[in-house]
Amino acid sequence: MLKHFLQKEFRQVFRQREMVMIIFFMPVIQLLILGYAINLDVKHVRLAIFDQDQSALSRSIASKCFASSYFQSVQSAQEGTAALLEKGQADVVLKIPPHFARDIHSGKPTELELIADAQNSNIAGIGVGYTQGVLGRFLADEFERRLDRQPTLRKSVHQVGLRAQAYYNPELLSVYYMVPGIVVVLLTVVTTLLTALGIVREKEVGTLEQLMVTPLRKFHFIVGKTAPFVAIAFVEMSVALLVGTLWFGIPFRGSLWLLAGASSLFILTTLGVGLFISTVSGSQQQALFFSWFFMVFGMLMSGFFTPIENMPRSVQLLTYLNPLRYFMTIIRAIFLKGSGLQDLTGEILALALFGTLIFSLALLRFRKRIG
Amino acid sequence: MTAPEYAVETRDLTRRFGNFVAVNKVTIAVRRGEIFGFLGANGAGKTTTIRMLCGLLKPTGGEGRVAGFDIGREGEKVKRHIGYMSQKFSLYNDLKVEENLYFFGSVYGLPERQLKTQVVAALERFGLSDVRQEMTGRLPPGWKQRLALGSALLHEPEIIFLDEPTGGVDPLARRSFWDTIHRLAADGKTIFVTTHYMDEAEYCDRISIMRDGRVIALDTPSSLKERLGKATVQDLFIELMRREEVE
Helix, strand or coil, X not given: CHHHHHHHHHHHHHHCHHHHHHHHHHHHHHHXXXXXXXXXXXXXXXXXXXXXXXXXXXHHHHHHHHHCCCEEEECCCCCCHHHHHHCCCCCEEEEECCCHHHHHHHCCCCCCEEEECCCCHXXXXXXXXXXXXXXXXXXXXXXXXXXXXXXXXXXXXXXXXXXXXXXXXXXXXXXXXHHHHHHHHHHHHHHHHHHHHHHHHHHHHCHHHHHHCCCCCHHHHHHHHHHHHHHHHHHHHHXXXXXXXXXXXXXXXXXXXXXXXXXXXXXXXXXXXXXXXXXXXXXXXXXXXXXXXXXXXXXXXXXXXXXXXXXCHHHHHHHCCCHHXXXXXXXXXXXXXXXXXXXXXXXXXXXXXHHHHHHHHHHHHCCCCCC | CCCCCXXXXXXXXXXXXXXXXXXXXXXXXXXXXXXXXXXXXCCCCHHHHHHHHCCCCCCCEEEEEECCXXXXXXXXXXXXXXXXXXXXXXXXXXXXXXXXXHHHHHHCCCCHHHHHHHHHHHHHHCCCHHHCCCXXXXXXXXXHHHHHHHHHHCCCCCEEEEECCCCCCCHHHHHHHHHHHHHHHHCCCEEEEECCCHHHHCCCCEEEEEECCEEEEEECHHHHHHHHCCCCHHHHHHHHHHCCCCC
């Protein structure tokens, strides 16, 4: 009985040519788009230096800045900084005041001015950060050189240096956390949306009614209706893993088995959501709408694009209700940190709880009756 | 277990949807091997009644037994003993003819070997052997209807529910469909059929006519015609729809 049901489902899914295309090209295209286009790394910040000092020191600041690939030099027009920003020719302007070098040498307090075009707050923040970093290092070196010239001073100065290191993703590449995130998105789309649509389509066409007057067991129906999408989900995950590691060179430091296990729990949850949606939707439009709502909510609240820590406290609490959140943490940790079961117990238990709860709820709501 | 005398038996069967009473205290008894015509205007409650009898919908009042099983409590047992063909074609258009038969046969739990012989027999019997590998969606309506009937009979049910089985089918196909129905009845199957074609009602052993959720007439076509002095079931039906109440 189950064998024939599975046969039917796989046939119906794979006979739709468009479906097969979507299923196998979607992961690749999404990975390429999100891996390349949605790049949160900021490079080539357009920096204009408005040098009113024109000293050896100020010029060496400029050359230091432009030595790094993070900056791209913009000809500093003398007309002033405001014009450059206004015309959108520069992202960040560094203003070196007159007599900067002289003031430094004589020990007089002086200020450098940094102005950023903050329409894109991301570029502005990062651009300012880069500039501060370069300047900080430069000034520290300057200071060091002067101490060397006056060794007597050294004794009285205790310097505290801060050295920052980024673990797990030393170059802070966004593909590193984007690609594992895309896996979460792919699995959610396939298991929630396609499951819900598949069942509701049978409702619309009337075949569900025909099935309901047969002794078909509810369990068989649900296994048959979900199995193809579980298989597709695992295929898509494998494609994403391969493209991620081989093409983008993302390290996979954890255990594949742990990932497979955690994914299964996650899929149980998303299938449960899909089934539940199918029980409350009368048409494919409704099912699409509900699934869309769940997916958008799930993705935005998962920490995929923006860290959960940046959200207001109340919204943060809401994310605990989001199964995607846990899987997002799990998959990134397995990929980049090589975390083991003991590090992820909380998240895995949460997924197991969600999965059991939602799936059982869907089973309860699913009846072999109509009306 | 001795087979019950009646294949379908209801007493005061009622179904409400909120304040609306779709089926109101329907009491009928269909003998085994009988062709029972279930007539009524659109919205009279025919489909709701059939759905309750097939275990698709729970009654909100009264009781009913189909093939000896209580339709409220033993719906799943009822399903093993009936065949159902709805007014809407409900096989899979994206499966081949043969695949549809295999699938529906398997759903009734037929063992592999029996499944195969039944499918081959059904293909033969309904003249579908040549199109067994065709996609179901490409068949003309008359062929689809034969396929639907064939698939509803694979598990050899005792009772067959047909909800407007001949809608959208040409007269010739309708005629041969009814020939099949008569053969099935001769084999001892009970046929419970709804229709809007009054000439088809003449083929039934007994008919019941429903209006506003209630059965307002139930007898053989000839005695009903006689009682109301009408020449055809068509005239009889129209007369009953106009009148307030009979009996």
